Amino acid sequence: MSSNTELAGKSNQSKNIITYLIIGIVFLIALWLSSQSEGPSKFPKVVTDEFTFTAWVNEGEDFLKKNYRWMTKIIAGYIKACYYFVEDFLLESPWLLITAIIFLPCMIAGGLKLGLYSLFVVYFWGATGMWEPSLQTVALMGLSVLLCVFFGFILGVLCSQSDRFEGFMKPVLDTMQVMPAFVYLFPALFFFGIGGAPAILATMIYAMPPIIRLTNTGIRQVPAQTIESATSFGSSKLQLLFKIKIPLSLPSIMMGINQVIMMALALVVLACFIGAEGIGGQVWQAIRRLDVGWAMEGGLCILFMAIMFDRFSSAFSKTKERLPSDVQKFYLLPQGWAKYHLARLIEKPLKITHDVMKYICVFTTNLIAYFIKFLISTVNKTSAEDIGEFISKRYYIIPSFIVFFIITIIDLYFIKIGSFPEEWRLSIRQPITNAVESLTVNPGFIAFTKSLRAFVYLNLLRPLDIFLTHIPWWYTMAVFIALGYITVGIRFALITTLLLLFIGACGIWSHSMITLSSVLVSVALCFVIGVPLGIIASYNERFRNIQNVVLDAMQTLPYFCYLIPVLMFFGGGTVSAVLATVIYSIPPIIRLTSLGLTQVSGTYSEVSRSFGGTLIQTLNKVKFPLAVPSLVIGFNQTVIMAFAMQIVTPLIGGKGLGLEVFNGLARSDTGRGLAAGIGIVLLAIIIDRITLAWTKKQREALGL
């Protein structure tokens, strides 16, 4: 037994040595080749001259614009009209009405806690002077969510009814989710014009998959017995679907809606790049004016808004837990504090208010229900009963509408309430700006940032840039194809060849190598910083909890918020672009390192310790190898996020494909922008597939 494992270990070791040797040789040849070449490697001119993708796209765009423009214009016009309608309503209504429209549903769904939180959020929008942009963002998001849910629900139901349709939709959904959002943001711009319409359509592509998937699985997971009993009672297929299956799958559908909301919010903010209004645009303007405080306020508005919508939609989908009636229910404080006298004292008036309010609500609703019942009963008795019951069960809806109505009446006929009062402004802009500015002129800190900049540029970025751009293109391509073949298989190797040939033939080879190099440097830095943080988090629970909150916030903030502080401290340029990328894409690697290490079950590390392994040994020899799959997933996500960031880094001096996209946009050269955008996606896809396949192999090797 023991000799067996020894043997396996030995053969493993020799295999490892061979692998490293091969990698080393490949690397040395690359180094030699790149030192030999005089300038950046260029694709054969014959190919790039013949393959005029840019011109084709531009011609195609002209053709489409000429012949199908009327169609996209109608769609865009319709969506735009809806958007203007919602936006006008939100912006022109008195602020009290908006507050009530947000506060009441939150309170009804999530109780007093969520209600108070929503009040805070609304106050924050107004106080920071982001009232209008916030509502614009809400309008854009609301409309996209509505459309997503509408079409997503229909598609999901169709998927659940036909296996063939599901088989067709699956790859489509996969592509929708893998594709970075900015790829279709720009084409949407070219077909649907700028502003709200393309933003909403792009958001629909981005945010629809979860609702389709969850509707589908929800309906498919309805237990067979239920269906059988329903069929045995003679329900038809449609009855079965609408009366049994869909109602039973509502929790799953609601979860889908929750995800749709969060994803839509993320993209609506990003859509400022194609001219959509809202907080995204504010943050972008703040970046242009180097106003950290302003950008931060915008970021916080979105962060708070996201939390509110998330809590609201999940509260809506959850069934409320019922406390036994003899326990006093707490409305604001944690239930566990019931033993404290003070807490009970605070809760007492809340309970009384709640009871009074409830009584009023129930009373008015019943009154109205009675009236309506009476009115309808003159026509039809049975439906009158139904309607009356329907209304009085929802005792919160009618009072809410009465509140809205009263506010509107007051605004129209008595006092003009108008937009959020200016006197309530409370800006945190200045303190944040001051803090950052004092850091900017702090000699010690600037010395640190300067040396960091010099280090990253001289030792990482420039050598890698030169190395990657100078290696002949065929060599780089061969390496990628070989990697694809070894990790995934012959088919993927062929696909890789085609994708890389496309990049080369578009004439953006050296741009894509620059992008690749800045992504690699960013990911390497993420790794160096992120893994230690992950390790600490895996050992210390308190640290982990704090870190998780910070990471959550980091991931919810729109990702161009990070550009300004980096710009202030490091100046513009490629190094700043790399550092901004690091800040944005580091969370997954930290999270998954700590997750991977904590998931390695206690027994393994205990066994190792009982054999006398030190802490470092246990970490190094036992935990890390077992956590590798999780680490690689983190690595993979970090890479994808780093690629996504490449689209905004040109704003602070980033180079490569992202800059090409920007230049294409500014010069109205669709082909150029699109080719570069596709280039980023193709690189991301290749690397994503290779790392994922590698993880799979690792998992299998470890028997996980």
Place this chain on the structure above:
Amino acid sequence: MKLTKTISALFLSLVLLIGSLGQANAAKRLHAAIADWTGGIITCEVAVAILEREYGYKVKQTVFPSGTGLWEAIAAGEIDFACESWPSYAEADSVMLNEDLIYEGKVVGSYSGDGSVDLLGTSGIIGLSDYWIPKYAAEEFGIKTWKDLNKHKAKFATIETGNRGRLIGCPVAGWNCHDQKRLDILGIDFQADELGTEAAAIAEAKAAYMRKEPFLLYLWSPHWFFGEFDMVGVQLPEHKVCDPDTFTEAGNWKDCGKKGWPGTGWAKDYTMNYGNPAVFAKAENADAKKFFENMSLQNIDQAKMLVEVDIKKRDVKEVVAEWLDNNPDKWKPWLK
């Protein structure tokens, strides 16, 4: 029960959709672009504020990078108007405008394009672009014109440029500054770095000035930077164009050396506002068209507002509203 809730929500949304159709054309709406430099933003905000105050328009503003893309968006009717186009920076003006540019009664430029974009009139701002160095550096090294730059290029080098000097260049490629080309033609051994945004370029320059380091900066005036820091222009050769003008995309960017653009500095820019011809031909927008013909914001006024906005970090809308309140004599004549 929950199903009915979902259905009623869907129903409500349908009502919203249908109801919205009638609403869209009700208000007098215009759609303006927000420029990517503060001066342009202020000029446009002045126009927008007056249109809203005096004529009851409702103007929607969208952030959009300036360049040919913006011109095409205007020609396509996606944006109705944009402000303060600088002729030296625009490439599309000669293709898309078909009108004379008149400044204080004098014709300062004429265009013979296809007329797909309407020249609304001058904005009043006269722009000047150059390369600048801080005064302390000019005095220390004795740099008087661009010809002295090469001698001191090592002082202007950074880690990114090696032994060449560094120009913090025109930040956006769409502005067509051709910085590197100009440097090469004039034989200045500097590298032009394009930092992507005005903010990035200015952040660099500001930090360098605070540390009293030498730097070469592309910048235009009026700009707040000159209000806060003491800068000296390097006096690039006077603007000339090749005859015939070969440095175009059609002419394959063939230059004629030091004789003409881009081997020279920029021309004096009489900036202008431009819009969609169909939109401004509408009877309901006659007021707006008339207003743009008369608008003429002076450099000094923009410069004052620039200081408020960029140095004191105040809100653009607030600053412009304040200026309008305090200086009715300056803008009331535009309304006639």
